[in-house]
Structure formats: structure tokens, C-alpha cells
Amino acid sequence: QICLSLVKLLFYLAHSPLGSIVLLDFQPRQFVMVDGNLKVTDMDDASTEELSCKEDNDCTLDFPTKSFPLKCSVVGKCEGMNEKKNLFNAYRYFFTYLLPHSAPPALRPLLSDILNATGDLRYGINETLRDFEKVLHLYKSGLYLQKRPLLLKDYISLKGFRTVEGEDYKCWPSYSHLGCLLSIHSAEEAAAICNSQSQCQSFIVTQQRTWTGRPLASFQSSWTDLIPDANAVVYIKRSASSGERL
Numbered sequence: 001q002i003c004l005s006l007v008k009l010l011f012y013l014a015h016s017p018l019g020s021i022v023l024l025d026f027q028p029r030q031f032v033m034v035d036g037n038l039k040v041t042d043m044d045d046a047s048t049e050e051l052s053c054k055e056d057n058d059c060t061l062d063f064p065t066k067s068f069p070l071k072c073s074v075v076g077k078c079e080g081m082n083e084k085k086n087l088f089n090a091y092r093y094f095f096t097y098l099l100p101h102s103a104p105p106a107l108r109p110l111l112s113d114i115l116n117a118t119g120d121l122r123y124g125i126n127e128t129l130r131d132f133e134k135v136l137h138l139y140k141s142g143l144y145l146q147k148r149p150l151l152l153k154d155y156i157s158l159k160g161f162r163t164v165e166g167e168d169y170k171c172w173p174s175y176s177h178l179g180c181l182l183s184i185h186s187a188e189e190a191a192a193i194c195n196s197q198s199q200c201q202s203f204i205v206t207q208q209r210t211w212t213g214r215p216l217a218s219f220q221s222s223w224t225d226l227i228p229d230a231n232a233v234v235y236i237k238r239s240a241s242s243g244e245r246l
Helices: 002-014 081-098 105-119 125-141 187-196
Strands: 031-034 037-040 060-062 067-069 155-163 180-183 202-209 215-220 226-237
Touching (some): 002 031, 002 037, 002 125, 060 081, 081 105, 081 125, 105 125, 187 202, 187 215, 187 226
Antiparallel strands (some): 155 226, 180 215, 202 215, 202 226
16 A cells, blocks of 8 residues: 555656656655555655756666666756656665565565566656556455365354454464454455464454455454354354354
């Protein structure tokens, strides 16, 4: 969410009515999330000036660990200097820390491609936004899910119930520090996740939604202490419930 919002912001800056705007003091502390969107808090160090040049050798974009040669345009300006400076700063301050860690395994190669392309400045902001939106579409639609055996049949579902909240086993990347709370596309995906975790014996799907509209599921190591909840469904492994009365 943070990276996509940042890319949308940089897309606007690259195509603003004032021309391509560069953020000269590009640091994470200069941004804040407002209603799920990243905002710049300080525009004092923004500029629309593109570096003047006489030849391509005048257009080297330098960073502490990398340098990039750019082209000198016919009007004597370094082509895309502002856009590429913003994009590489987004890569080194945001993408490298946030992109590799929390996506479903099937989407990680696509995010790695974005990471590598922006890190080498093979992508401009248009291509970067296009690929981010492609990943978002796959994520929201569930098209990233690989065909696999249907596992939900191995669970008993109880509508209108959930287990008592409490600290349980933890997983990554959980929305709660007390347990394993993950976003899912469907109960079928939740069953696959539960099967992949040795501690998991049940999971609960509630009406809670993430910013993409995906429901949240809580994965738990037991299924006892059920309480009524009209907005929840608890799924219990048949193997865990065998010999027990539900």
C-alpha cells in the first residue's frame, strides 16, 4: 500500500502542470500516510528545474553507491533527470525495505522484477506504476493463486461462531502482534495457509477487510471456547475435531 501510493505520487510529480518535479530532500520522514494515501509533508525542497547540459557526459545521475548516464536533449536539458532521481530514491528508501517481505509467494517474483528494474533505472515512473497496478489486480482478484487440491473439504465450518480472543502462535506477516492474522482471498486460500502451518488447527474468517477489500482470517492452534458471533465463521480441521463433540 505504501509503495503503490508513493508510485502514484511520483507519477503525478513527473507529469504535473508545472513540469517534472523533483524532491531534493527525499527522506522517509518527509512523508505521512493520510487515509491510506502517502502525502509529502514539505515541498520547500521541491524543484522543477532540470539540469542543463551541452552533451550526454554532463548528465550523470550520481548516488552514493551508483551512477546512471542520461541523455542530453536537443533543448539542452538532461532528459528525465527529475523523474529518475525520485524513482531511485523511492527504490532505496522504500522499495528495498518493503517490497520483498509480505506478498504471497506467487507474487514475489513480480515484485522482485519491479525492485530490480527500478534499482537499475531500467523502468521509468510510467512502467513502474503499470506493473504495480498489475500486481494489485492479481492480488485483489485472486488470479495469483495457483491451481491446487481443494483443501476446504477437510474442514468443518460453523457459521455464527468464533473462538475467544487471546494470544496464540505468531506468523509473518501478521496484522496482529498477538497471533496470526492474515489477509486472504477466500476460505479456500485460508485452508491452504492453515495446512502449511504445523500449529494451525482452525481459522476464523470475519467481516474485517484490508485496504484492498480482502477479508482477514485469524489462524489458531485450537478451536475450543467457541462464542457466538453473527459476523464470523470458524473452520476446524476434521482431524482436530475427530472424537470431539461440536
